[in-house]
C-alpha cells in the first residue's frame with residue numbers, strides 16, 4: 191500500500207536481526223517507523239498495540255521467532271525459540287494468528303539437524319509465511335470485490351454503502367487488508383462506493399486508522415461514533431457490512447473487535463448482509479464454539495482516557511471521574527447465525543460448521 195506515494199508494508203525485515211514496523215499508536219497524526227532488535231521489544235510493541243490487527247500480529251510473531259534465534263548461540267537455539275513462543279503467544283490471547291504463526295515456524299524447524307540448518311529453515315519459513323499471508327489477503331480482495339459488485343448490480347443505486355468496524359485494512363495485515371481489501375479492489379475497478387467507519391472505542395482504530403487508510407487511497411468515507419450505527423441502519427443507509435476477525439471457531443462463531451456483535455445483530459434486524467473477511471489462518475480448528483475463545487481484557491485506563499492531537503502535541507486526557515470503575519473487553523463474539531458468509535482466500539463460505547469444514551479442507555489440500 192502507498193503512503194504519500196511510497197509503497198509500504200506494515201512490518202518488514204530491513205536487515206538481519208532487526209524488524210521494522212509502522213507505529214500504529216501515533217497514526218493518523220504521526221507517520222513513524224520503529225525498529226526493534228529483540229523478541230522482548232517486539233512483544234512489548236504488540237502488547238501496547240504499536241503493532242496490531244490479527245494478520246500483522248501473526249507476521250510479527252513470525253519475525254519475533256527470528257529475532258529470538260538471532261540473539262541465541264547455537265547451543266541455546268531451541269530453548270530460545272521455546273521461550274520466544276511462550277512470550278509471543280501470551281501477548282494478545284484472542285488473535286489466533288499469533289499461535290498459528292509460532293506453531294508454523296516451530297513445525298518448519300522441527301527436523302533441522304544442525305544449528306545452521308535450523309537458522310536457514312527459520313528464515314525461509316518466516317518469509318514463506320508472510321508472503322502467503324499477503325497473497326491470502328490479496329485473494330480475499332478478489333472474492334470480496336465480486337460480492338460487492340454483485341450487490342451493486344442487484345440494487346443499482348450508487349454509491350454502494352459499506353459499514354466497517356475497527357481496522358481490518360492493510361495496517362492490521364501486512365498488505366491489502368482483510369475487510370478493506372475488497373473495498374480497495376472494487377474502488378480500483380471503478381465501483382462507486384462509500385464507507386461508514388465506526389470509531390471503535392476505546393482505541394479508536396476506526397476513527398484513526400481506517401479513516402487514514404481510506405484517505406490515503408482516496409476512497410470516500412464518513413466516521414461515525416459507535417453508538418450511531420443503530421440509527422444509520424434504521425435509516426437504510428447501509429447496503430452491506432464488512433468486518434475482519436481475530437479467531438473463528440469450527441461452527442463459525444467469530445471473535446472480532448468489541449462492538450462487532452451489536453452491528454451484526456442490527457444488520458440481521460434490518461436485513462443487511464453482514465460478511466466477515468478473514469484468511470484461513472484466522473480459523474481455529476481447535477475451538478469448537480464461542481466458549482473456547484479466550485477474550486482479551488485490556489487495562490481500564492483505555493476506557494478512562496482518550497488520546498489524540500492537542501495543537502501539535504500528541505496527548506492523553508482523562509474522561510471519567512477519578513475512582514470510576516471501568517471494564518474493557520477487547521473483543522466480542524458474533525454467533526455464526528448472524529454472519530452472512532466468510533470471505534476467504536478460497537472464496538465465500540457459509541458461516542456454518544459445514545462451511546468452515548470446507549474452507550479448512552481447501553486450506554489443508556493446498557498446503
Ligand code: MRU
Pocket residue numbers: 242243244245246355356357358359362363367368395433434435436446447448520
Ligand atoms: O485490537 P486490534 O486492533 O488488534 O483488533 C483488530 C481487529 O479486531 C480487526 O478487526 C482484526 O484483527 C482484523 S484482521 C486485520
